[in-house]
Amino acid sequence: METAPHAELGREDRPIAAGTDPRDTRDRLIEAISAHGPITAKDLAARFSITSAAVRRHLAALEAEGIIQEHAQPVGPRGRGRPSKSFVLAPAAHESLGSEYDQLARLAVEELMALGGDGAVHRLAERRVQPWIRDLAARIRAAQESGRTVDASARVQLLAQMLTEMGYATTARPVTVPLPAASGRPGGGTRTLRTAQLVQGHCPIKDIAAEHSELCEVETQAISQMLGVPVQRLATLAGGAHACTTHIPLTEGRTS
Template identity: 40%
Template sequence: MAVKPDADVSTRDNILRLIIERGPITSAELASMLFLTSAAVRRHLTQLETDGQIAEYTGAASRPARRGRPSRRYVATSLGQATFGDSYADVANQVLSFLKDSLGDEGVNAFASQRIDELEARYTGIVDEAGPDPEARAAALANALTRDGYAASVRRGPGDMTLQLCQGHCPIHDVASSFPVMCEAETQAFHRLLNVHVQRLATLAGGEHVCTLTIPLVSRIREAEVRKETHDTNPA
């Protein structure tokens, strides 16, 4: 039986959303998440690539590759990101441009601070309910961000010493491209919410395929340091 066009589009939208949220991602991973055949996923990927909404990722892999021909991994393009855009960005751009012309950088900084204070106030209770565990707090923050349209997820960093908070979509990335203070204010808010020093590695506003924030797992780092000190003091 032929697939209905509207169902086809809905499936393609789901694939694009997953690429935005989880990319770089392979067709096999998408098929597993959506309970589809690999052939069906590849058909949608071909169409999305033809439409200019996704592209093959050419950066370094986050984990060692298996033997054999490497699988193609996909990320969303700026056109794909815009599919799930937010009209707020247009308004915010106009407001910030007006504030900069009228009040200079102080006006822009005040706007960014007010916006991020509201976000932090909404998220504080949600993150605190997760308890003291850093992974649980990061997951709670990611869930809250996703509900606000940021397509966020948490991944383990290299060596399991860090977490990576990834935001596959940003409703204001066009604004942040012109006014980087928006990203800076957000990073400081995440530092306060997670109660640990965090570092921004990449941003959509800066042209990357995802916003990436590194969160150190302090207890794991300390354990590794203790093991190293013990080994150095008492070598085998």
């Protein structure tokens, strides 16, 4: 499987101007690592049009404070030299990005269960995603009315943008999967499966979702409904991963 780990189907980040408050630079780097991680210092420097040395100074400080951590590289074939270090948000940093209403929300869910049983949480989860479904449908209609072609990739892009606006730090990353050529067909050629990974770098309800998996399950079902394709949730922040990752099939193509 070949991935484009830092490609985004959404907007590009604005360059950081000279003389920018270091605290603003720091906050924007944290936001970028949350949304695009695992990401290298080189990629961050290119994204914000600042020097690699400046980025590394910020990364060293953020790592020392426990806000970011080095991402473990998967074991695989290695070329010459050492692979570049890449970073993701540390688990403790997600707590600082959370809401002070977390405890109140947890108490509310517990009270809901006491009154309505386990099924009440599932019903709550379904009500939570209904506005998402309506919002994305409205965005798709608006795009189509403006003359844009809204194919499968565009739907994923619109969903990523919507979730980011809701605080989920979401990116859509294209993935190409090579498939064996169809047997018995003259001319051969390889087939490729175009897919995408929807990566949510932050989850405002992570702690509650860790205790009530229905929230993640219904969210996954809603993503499938909104995009009109079967999707697969590969990892979740609530389950201990550095991001919520959802595999989304797009179209199957053929190359010679």
